[in-house]
Amino acid sequence: MDDTDAPNPSGPRRTFVRAAVALGGAGAVASIAWPVGRYLQPVGDGVPEDLPPTDVCADSELAPGQMRSVRVGPIPVIVLRRHDSSLVAWSALCTHLGCTVRFRPESDDLHCACHGAVFDAATGTRRSGPAPSALAKLKIEVRHGRIVAWA
Amino acid sequence: MAESSPGRDDPGWLRERTGIGAWLDRARKLQVPGGIRSWAAHVGGVAILLLVVQTLTGILLLVHYRAGDGAWASVARITSQIPFGWLVRGTHSIASHLLVLLVLAHLLSSFASRAFRRPRELTWMTGVALLACVLGLGLSGTVLVGDQRALFTARVALHMTRALPWVGSFLAGLLGGGPDVGTETGQRMLAVHAGALPLALLCLAAMHLWLVRTHGLCAPARPRANPIPWYPDFLSREATLWVVASILLVAAAALWPPEVGRSADPLEPTPHGIRPAWFFLPLYQLLRMLPPMVAVVRGEQVAWIAVLLVAAGVLTLPLWEDGERRWAKRVADLLAWILLPLLLGLGLWGWTSS
Ligand code: FES
Numbered sequence: 404m405d406d407t408d409a410p411n412p413s414g415p416r417r418t419f420v421r422a423a424v425a426l427g428g429a430g431a432v433a434s435i436a437w438p439v440g441r442y443l444q445p446v447g448d449g450v451p452e453d454l455p456p457t458d459v460c461a462d463s464e465l466a467p468g469q470m471r472s473v474r475v476g477p478i479p480v481i482v483l484r485r486h487d488s489s490l491v492a493w494s495a496l497c498t499h500l501g502c503t504v505r506f507r508p509e510s511d512d513l514h515c516a517c518h519g520a521v522f523d524a525a526t527g528t529r530r531s532g533p534a535p536s537a538l539a540k541l542k543i544e545v546r547h548g549r550i551v552a553w554a
Numbered sequence: 555m556a557e558s559s560p561g562r563d564d565p566g567w568l569r570e571r572t573g574i575g576a577w578l579d580r581a582r583k584l585q586v587p588g589g590i591r592s593w594a595a596h597v598g599g600v601a602i603l604l605l606v607v608q609t610l611t612g613i614l615l616l617v618h619y620r621a622g623d624g625a626w627a628s629v630a631r632i633t634s635q636i637p638f639g640w641l642v643r644g645t646h647s648i649a650s651h652l653l654v655l656l657v658l659a660h661l662l663s664s665f666a667s668r669a670f671r672r673p674r675e676l677t678w679m680t681g682v683a684l685l686a687c688v689l690g691l692g693l694s695g696t697v698l699v700g701d702q703r704a705l706f707t708a709r710v711a712l713h714m715t716r717a718l719p720w721v722g723s724f725l726a727g728l729l730g731g732g733p734d735v736g737t738e739t740g741q742r743m744l745a746v747h748a749g750a751l752p753l754a755l756l757c758l759a760a761m762h763l764w765l766v767r768t769h770g771l772c773a774p775a776r777p778r779a780n781p782i783p784w785y786p787d788f789l790s791r792e793a794t795l796w797v798v799a800s801i802l803l804v805a806a807a808a809l810w811p812p813e814v815g816r817s818a819d820p821l822e823p824t825p826h827g828i829r830p831a832w833f834f835l836p837l838y839q840l841l842r843m844l845p846p847m848v849a850v851v852r853g854e855q856v857a858w859i860a861v862l863l864v865a866a867g868v869l870t871l872p873l874w875e876d877g878e879r880r881w882a883k884r885v886a887d888l889l890a891w892i893l894l895p896l897l898l899g900l901g902l903w904g905w906t907s908s
Contacts, residue, residue, distance in 0.1 A: 443728055444727070445727035445730065445738070446731060446732065474820075495823065499713075499841075499846075499853075499854075500710040500841070500854065501709040501710065501713045501734075502706050502709055503706075503820070503823045503824050504823060504824075505823030505824070506823075516823070516824040516825060516826050516827070516828055517706060517710060517824050517828065518838075519842055532842075533842065533843075533844055533845065533853050535847065535852060535853070536846075
């Protein structure tokens with residue numbers, strides 16, 4: 404041990420000790436942060452790519468101008484019978500910040516009460532308000548007299 | 555007996571073992587600058603009272619609260635079946651609103667008297683961080699109730715988080731526990747509301763208090779009166795205020811008990827006229843007004859830019875408005891005169907809009 408080395412603040416030994424402490428500290432932080440980060444990972448299920456065919460109601464139950472709400476997988480869905488008796492199904496999740504839209508027959512649109520986005524009931528496109536895109540469309544068809552929606 | 559152990563009830567016993575004597579002596583000699591508008595000097599004391607109330611009522615609520623799917627039912631049970639549950643929950647709720655109000659008023663008065671200038675820069679910054687904590691507690695607390703407002707508050711908050719560039723999805727996953735609001739979200743909000751944020755608040759409040767003790771209360775620019783002793787003059791006024799505030803708090807909780815909205819049903823459309831807590835109304839109204847895209851930036855991200863700019867300006871205020879430069883003082887005043895009416899106007903608009 405050479406005592407004359409010790410007081411020299413910029414000596415190579417001091418640099419080495421500093422680097423070692425910094426490296427060790429970083430290692431300690433990482434060895435805590437990594438498991439904690441993994442532990443906190445989301446565990447809920449994602450929205451599946453394809454949603455299972457879901458029974459809505461009997462074809463005869465839905466008159467022109469009427470609607471039904473169903474859940475297809477995790478998604479709330481609005482099924483509409485148009486006045487030309489065609490069927491459409493929209494995801495009710497507002498494309499703005501995820502609230503749930505309501506069908507308004509009087510203005511034939513879908514309205515979100517959170518920040519006032521309005522979507523066209525026939526095309527799903529945005530009519531007004533802050534929503535960036537159209538409502539997601541689901542597939543719909545009548546099988547053996549029952550309406551079925553899926554995606 | 556009396557001779558062998560010379561008295562647990564001897565006041566010297568505790569003094570000798572804890573060193574509390576020196577501390578008491580110092581407190582006895584403490585002076586508070588005279589001429590401070592008396593209500594402003596006591597804001598901190600009332601805030602501490604509210605924090606104590608929140609901790610106690612929060613622990614009580616935890617006994618009967620269930621996170622996740624049973625959240626709404628447990629809140630309804632606390633409100634209508636558990637003896638005095640309505641009072642515990644009512645006090646917790648009213649005190650939370652008061653706390654936000656108090657912190658805001660305190661920051662405003664510190665701004666007006668320029669109390670944030672050297673050497674109190676860090677006192678101001680910890681105060682701003684405390685405001686963020688209190689707002690976070692308000693938001694997570696709203697979500698814990700489990701009614702419709704809770705569901706849509708959580709949805710909007712998580713989607714907003716996701717709109718942050720780079721870190722958005724990671725943070726939203728961390729807070730929400732899944733792609734959509736669900737059981738996981740309630741449990742994580744509880745961890746945030748009853749664990750992480752209170753701890754952060756406690757540390758910040760301790761730092762804040764430490765700094766106030768270090769620098770003393772900020773004296774008015776032209777002191778008009780002699781300093782007054784902290785003990786007993788200041789302390790007795792504070793104690794009176796605590797008693798009055800406690801009575802008012804419980805009375806308010808009894809008079810305006812918080813309601814439980816309808817149980818959240820993800821299938822039901824968002825009810826008409828739904829609104830966030832009052833302190834989020836300016837942001838809410840901003841979100842309603844912004845178009846989907848502003849040039850190449852999405853509307854929510856514009857809202858984020860606005861929020862972060864204001865937050866950064868307020869947090870760093872003492873660093874650029876240090877009392878040395880006239881222009882900085884003018885800019886700070888100008889910004890305050892623009893921002894305050896703007897926030898107030900947006901909030902009122904959000905409140906009245908349908
Ligand atoms: S979430 Fe629908 S308009 Fe904002």
